[in-house]
Amino acid sequence: MTEYRDVYLLKKVDSDANTGNPFDKKADYQVASKAVFCRVNNLGLQKQALLFGGDSIYQDAKTVLVNGHCQADKLAFVDEYDPVTKKGIVYDISMPRRHANSTAFFIFNSKSKVG
Structure with missing residues (x-):
């Protein structure tokens, strides 16, 4: 089933804890832009196994x-x-693909891993 939704595109930025220690930095994500009217398709378990080999x-x-x-x-x-x-x-991105006038992303919620 296809639906149309608005999405935030998040970019990774380094934030430091102001402790003076260069190893106290952690990854932070900020909104880089907002994309409107994006086409979203849900992938079932069987379709994921066929597309990506079931890893x-x-x-x-x-x-x-x-x-x-x-x-x-x-x-x-x-x-x-x-x-x-x-x-x-926040969804992780795998396999971004650029097409003529669009970009396709396979996204997943890493907390919902089943296999």
């Missing part, structure tokens, strides 16, 4: 087609994530 299967996996050429380290849906408090579901 890692997730309960919550989707493909997202974003208009234009864009880069992101993670994705979040506008209705599931608050960029101010940074609370909500």
Whole structure:
């Protein structure tokens, strides 16, 4: 089933803890841009096994087609994530593919791994 949703494209930034220790840095993700009206398809367990060989299967996996050429380290849906408090579901990205006028992402919630 195809649905259309708005997504945040998140980029990785380094944030330091102001302790003076260069090893106290942790990865943080900030909203780089917002993409509207993106095509989203849910991937079932069987389709994931056929497409990716069954290495890692997730309960919550989707493909997202974003208009234009864009880069992101993670994705979040506008209705599931608050960029101010940074609370909500953030999806990991695997296999971004650029097409003529769009970018396709395979995204998954790493907390929903089943196999």
